[in-house]
Amino acid sequence: MWALGTWVLLGAVCAGSAQLQFNVIKSVEQTICNKTVTLPCIVTNLAQNNTKVMFVKWKLEKKEFFSFDGSNGKFDRNVNFSSAMLGSLQNLKLGIASLTISKTQAVPGNYSCEVAESNREGETVIELIYRIVSWFTPVENILIILSMVLAILIYWIQLAVTGSKFETTLLKIGLFIAGVVITVFAVVGFSLLISDEFKPENQIGLGLIVLPAVILVPPQYFLLKIVRENNLSFAIGVIVLESLGYLIAVIGFGLCITACRPKNGAVVIAGLAIMALTAFVGLIYAILIGSSKKEQHPRKAVEEPLNG
Numbered sequence: 610m611w612a613l614g615t616w617v618l619l620g621a622v623c624a625g626s627a628q629l630q631f632n633v634i635k636s637v638e639q640t641i642c643n644k645t646v647t648l649p650c651i652v653t654n655l656a657q658n659n660t661k662v663m664f665v666k667w668k669l670e671k672k673e674f675f676s677f678d679g680s681n682g683k684f685d686r687n688v689n690f691s692s693a694m695l696g697s698l699q700n701l702k703l704g705i706a707s708l709t710i711s712k713t714q715a716v717p718g719n720y721s722c723e724v725a726e727s728n729r730e731g732e733t734v735i736e737l738i739y740r741i742v743s744w745f746t747p748v749e750n751i752l753i754i755l756s757m758v759l760a761i762l763i764y765w766i767q768l769a770v771t772g773s774k775f776e777t778t779l780l781k782i783g784l785f786i787a788g789v790v791i792t793v794f795a796v797v798g799f800s801l802l803i804s805d806e807f808k809p810e811n812q813i814g815l816g817l818i819v820l821p822a823v824i825l826v827p828p829q830y831f832l833l834k835i836v837r838e839n840n841l842s843f844a845i846g847v848i849v850l851e852s853l854g855y856l857i858a859v860i861g862f863g864l865c866i867t868a869c870r871p872k873n874g875a876v877v878i879a880g881l882a883i884m885a886l887t888a889f890v891g892l893i894y895a896i897l898i899g900s901s902k903k904e905q906h907p908r909k910a911v912e913e914p915l916n917g
């Protein structure tokens with residue numbers, strides 16, 4: 610009796626100290642940008658470092674879907690987790706039983722990782738959380754749209770201010786059509802750019818906002834030329850700056866287009882803002898020159914009869 614009692618007690622003590630311990634990670638996040646998902650499971654106190662005596666079991670909400678039996682090297686997977694893979698056996702030997710699953714098969718929830726080494730065993734639970742992420746941040750979206758709205762709005766105001774000066778209706782119609790085209794592209798682009806979660810439509814939307822913006826550049830030249838026909842250096846300066854803004858925006862677009870979470874949104878915003886700003890400077894110029902011309906006309910009209 611005594612012997613048995615001691616044996617049971619010893620066994621309990623041994624089992625207690627024989628638990629495998631883990632590097633505890635409570636949760637990991639998955640977003641639409643993860644192509645694969647890795648659930649960490651790291652044992653910190655393996656003694657034998659021999660996969661032949663190890664057994665690994667992964668469960669989702671208490672239901673087993675993956676197991677690895679080190680004694681015969683056999684994997685067992687549920688059909689819904691056919692992509693599940695351990696890292697290398699070399700890593701498993703060191704206690705890394707982390708599981709990698711393709712993004713389509715990874716389901717949010719509580720996963721448990723059970724590892725056994727001979728008679729020692731242990732379990733750790735990791736929650737896989739799905740987080741919704743948009744392509745650009747809301748602030749970036751607002752700045753992109755705001756810059757473009759300003760650039761287009763200023764174009765229309767300038768067309769309204771200087772439109773009456775054009776003698777050829779053909780040019781006037783051309784400038785009007787350019788305005789309509791860029792407005793339509795931008796509005797469609799805005800509606801595609803905005804969404805809660807990243808979608809390929811967002812990239813098309815940015816393309817529709819940035820790429821057709823070049824339509825704004827040549828009309829700007831005509832709009833400024835009509836203001837002052839004999840001195841074109843200002844008009845040319847504005848066009849050069851606006852082209853530069855466009856170039857920066859296109860470079861930014863190129864940098865952002867392939868990234869799931871773009872880091873260069875600021876480049877697109879800077880480019881579009883330069884375009885809006887140069888358009889604004891052009892408008893101020895047109896208004897100032899226009900009003901000073903108007904002031905000159907009545908004076909001439911008064912002076913002429915006096916001279917004559």
Ligand SMILES: *[C@@H]1O[C@H](CO)[C@@H](O)[C@H](O)[C@H]1NC(C)=O
Pocket residue numbers: 637638639640642643645646647648
């Ligand atoms: C998803 O990807 C991010 C960024 O690459 C990474 O930090 C994260 O660990 C991944 N999530 C999972 C669950 O693998």
Ligand SMILES: *[C@@H]1O[C@H](CO)[C@@H](O)[C@H](O)[C@H]1NC(C)=O
Pocket residue numbers: 652653654655656657658702703704
């Ligand atoms: C066995 O693996 C543990 C990590 O679990 C490591 O600290 C230890 O150095 C390894 N021992 C040998 C002999 O490789």
Ligand SMILES: *[C@@H]1O[C@H](CO)[C@@H](O)[C@H](O)[C@H]1NC(C)=O
Pocket residue numbers: 687688689
């Ligand atoms: C796989 O997933 C489907 C749908 O979620 C479920 O109905 C089915 O029972 C799962 N298969 C197994 C073997 O668990």
Ligand SMILES: *[C@@H]1O[C@H](CO)[C@@H](O)[C@H](O)[C@H]1NC(C)=O
Pocket residue numbers: 717718719736
């Ligand atoms: C996972 O477990 C935690 C803690 O028990 C719980 O708060 C959470 O809701 C569970 N997550 C899911 C998806 O069941």
